[in-house]
Amino acid sequence: MPDGKRPKGSCLAVQVTPGQAHSARIGYEPRQEPGQGEVALTVLECGICGTDAEIEQGLYGAAPPGEDHLVPGHESLCEVAALGPGVTGFSPGDLAVPIVRRPCPENCDPCSRGRWDMCLTGHYAERGISRLHGMLRECLTDEAARCVQVPKDLRGVGVLVEPLSIVEKAIGETMLIQERRGVRPLRALVTGAGPIGLLATLCLRSRGLEVTVLDQRPQASPKARIATAAGARYIDDLQEPLERATAGEAFDLVLEASGFAPLVFRALRRLGRNGAMVLTGVTAGHHTIPIDVDAMNQEMVLENQVLFGSVNAARQHYESAVQDLLAWETDFPGLAGQLITARHPLGSFQEALSKDSDGIKSVVEVTGS
Numbered sequence: 001m002p003d004g005k006r007p008k009g010s011c012l013a014v015q016v017t018p019g020q021a022h023s024a025r026i027g028y029e030p031r032q033e034p035g036q037g038e039v040a041l042t043v044l045e046c047g048i049c050g051t052d053a054e055i056e057q058g059l060y061g062a063a064p065p066g067e068d069h070l071v072p073g074h075e076s077l078c079e080v081a082a083l084g085p086g087v088t089g090f091s092p093g094d095l096a097v098p099i100v101r102r103p104c105p106e107n108c109d110p111c112s113r114g115r116w117d118m119c120l121t122g123h124y125a126e127r128g129i130s131r132l133h134g135m136l137r138e139c140l141t142d143e144a145a146r147c148v149q150v151p152k153d154l155r156g157v158g159v160l161v162e163p164l165s166i167v168e169k170a171i172g173e174t175m176l177i178q179e180r181r182g183v184r185p186l187r188a189l190v191t192g193a194g195p196i197g198l199l200a201t202l203c204l205r206s207r208g209l210e211v212t213v214l215d216q217r218p219q220a221s222p223k224a225r226i227a228t229a230a231g232a233r234y235i236d237d238l239q240e241p242l243e244r245a246t247a248g249e250a251f252d253l254v255l256e257a258s259g260f261a262p263l264v265f266r267a268l269r270r271l272g273r274n275g276a277m278v279l280t281g282v283t284a285g286h287h288t289i290p291i292d293v294d295a296m297n298q299e300m301v302l303e304n305q306v307l308f309g310s311v312n313a314a315r316q317h318y319e320s321a322v323q324d325l326l327a328w329e330t331d332f333p334g335l336a337g338q339l340i341t342a343r344h345p346l347g348s349f350q351e352a353l354s355k356d357s358d359g360i361k362s363v364v365e366v367t368g369s
């Protein structure tokens with residue numbers, strides 16, 4: 001916590017200097033009044049993910065124009081504290097999640113249609129990541145039109161809306177592609193049982209698919225237990241490699257969420273006829289592996305396979321995330337909440353950034369619950 005008295009009209013915030021490793025500290029940000037069409041938000045919780053770790057290591061992130069620092073945090077759950085003039089659809093006390101990405105200034109074709117997740121210029125801003133402050137702070141103001149309403153019943157898991165929006169897009173796009181081709185996926189493989197992989201598992205299970213989840217943690221690990229509790233089969237790749245555990249099987253849908261590129265190509269070989277594979281993990285490093293590209297090419301052509309990548313999410317995917325979290329309270333009572341394996345107060349945000357191999361999602365409790 002910073003020394004001295006809190007400046008009047010300010011709120012506590014995590015600040016980083018983009019490009020500088022381990023610069024994260026707690027400072028003050030101005031507390032603003034909501035303008036026309038804006039809401040004042042109290043940040044309740046903020047989830048931490050790999051992107052935040054990269055920003056903390058100085059590998060990623062950009063400060064807003066004219067500022068020397070960035071407030072990180074893009075996976076939040078907020079409470080509406082006050083309404084600016086002209087706001088409809090929100091009341092004080094409502095729960096809300098600000099949408100992370102904002103359209104590019106050129107308002108390119110996808111951005112102009114609300115599909116900023118498909119932006120063509122790359123000049124978009126992202127809350128807590130690029131050119132726009134994030135939610136690791138006690139309060140902020142935002143345009144009401146850029147916030148998604150979350151029912152109060154989801155107070156415990158609403159912080160998962162943003163990561164789930166990524167999954168909703170990846171699975172939604174896969175299903176759209178397959179519907180257009182007249183293919184109905186029945187059997188899915190999810191590689192990587194981090195938050196994205198496990199949220200995808202719940203998503204696919206609730207849509208009635210048979211799901212196999214792969215990671216490198218033992219069967220007794222929390223990741224394996226959540227996958228199994230959702231009715232999925234869990235494979236520990238270290239104990240029994242994917243190829244052996246699924247010998248003779250083929251999958252209609254593969255969702256890659258490990259972010260480990262060599263696994264991407266192993267998983268692709270498990271894809272069956274008319275199958276589709278979606279990549280969601282951003283891989284780091286420069287791995288090179290010998291692959292039989294002729295066999296891969298032949299298989300993909302002769303079996304009508306689709307391979308594509310998916311990033312970010314549009315409003316519709318946030319809204320699907322809210323609907324799914326509500327449905328899961330009945331389908332898998334309490335299970336989504338088990339993905340949150342640690343909660344830290346704002347003053348200990350550094351602990352939320354540190355890696356714990358059995359942890360799944362760490363959350364910073366920004367303002368006391």
Ligand SMILES: [Zn+2]
Nearest residue numbers: 049050051075
């Ligand atoms: Zn994230």
Ligand SMILES: [Zn+2]
Nearest residue numbers: 104108111119
């Ligand atoms: Zn754009």
